[in-house]
Amino acid sequence: MFRLISATSSPYARKVRIAQTEKALPFELITEVPWHNTTQTPKYNPLEKLPVLLTPDGDSIYESSYIFQYLELKYPDPPLLPPDIDGLLAARKLEVLCDGICDAFVLIFFERMRENGRSAVWLERQQRKIDNGLEELARLIGPRRWAVGDQLGLGDIATGRSCQRKLA
Ligand SMILES: N[C@@H](CCC(=O)N[C@@H](CS)C(=O)NCC(=O)O)C(=O)O
Numbered sequence: 001m002f003r004l005i006s007a008t009s010s011p012y013a014r015k016v017r018i019a020q021t022e023k024a025l026p027f028e029l030i031t032e033v034p035w036h037n038t039t040q041t042p043k044y045n046p047l048e049k050l051p052v053l054l055t056p057d058g059d060s061i062y063e064s065s066y067i068f069q070y071l072e073l074k075y076p077d078p079p080l081l082p083p084d085i086d087g088l089l090a091a092r093k094l095e096v097l098c099d100g101i102c103d104a105f106v107l108i109f110f111e112r113m114r115e116n117g118r119s120a121v122w123l124e125r126q127q128r129k130i131d132n133g134l135e136e137l138a139r140l141i142g143p144r145r146w147a148v149g150d151q152l153g154l155g156d157i158a159t160g161r162s163c164q165r166k167l168a
Contacts, residue, residue, distance in 0.1 A: 002027035003054040005041060007034060011102045011160065012064040013051035015095075018157045019068055023075045027053075065095060068154065080157065082149045091154040094140060094147055098158040101133040 002020065004027045006013035020027050034041045034050045044052045044060040053061040053070070061067050072081050082088050104126040111123055137159060141147050147155025 001056060003030055004028070005030045005032055005044065005050055005052040005054070007032060007050050010050055011105075012099070014160065015064050015157055016051050016053060016067045016071075019071050019080055022078060022080060022152070022157075023071060025071070025075060065099065068095075080153045082153060087149050090140075091148045091158075094137065094155040095158040097133050097137055097140075098160075101130050101137075104129040104133070 002025060004013065004016060004020070006017065006029055008031055017029070032039045032041060032050065034048060039048075041050060041052060042048045044054065045062040047062065049062065051062070051064055051067060053067045055061060061070050068080075072079070082091055108123055108126045108130075111118055111126070141155070141159070146152060147159060
């Protein structure tokens with residue numbers, strides 16, 4: 001059985017949780033805070049970030065886009081990536097944008113944790129990335145039912161717009 005080391009609010013881990021749920025791959029969810037000194041994350045990921053997927057054969061997979069690709073290649077049914085090159089690139093572009101927006105949120109979170117010396121310029125910079133990134137997402141997706149193509153896929157999952165099943 002898979003085990004997924006995740007943080008409750010992590011948007012990166014949510015992407016993996018939705019992919020596993022859509023592919024009906026059971027997994028045990030292990031919730032951690034990656035910067036607490038009790039975390040087991042460094043044991044499985046030298047970059048000390050979540051999510052980390054522990055596979056049934058004892059491997060550890062990290063970086064949400066890589067985990068997603070791993071799941072798609074190893075468990076292609078149902079497919080969560082478009083079959084055509086343009087569709088695939090469009091879905092990956094949405095993922096890059098969404099992950100970048102989340103990275104900006106994370107940077108704001110850490111900057112706000114500083115007791116002293118918060119940089120207003122840095123906070124504004126990250127906020128700008130979020131605002132412009134969201135605007136670009138809206139432009140790319142528009143009013144379509146599915147972000148790319150005619151079924152649920154990475155574009156929808158990365159933007160957090162859809163999950164067809166109850167999320168594990
Ligand atoms: N690009 C990574 C980002 C993952 C990430 O930043 N995760 C956060 C939790 S939401 C984390 O583990 N941070 C700890 C750290 O940066 O040391 C991915 O997509 O998996």
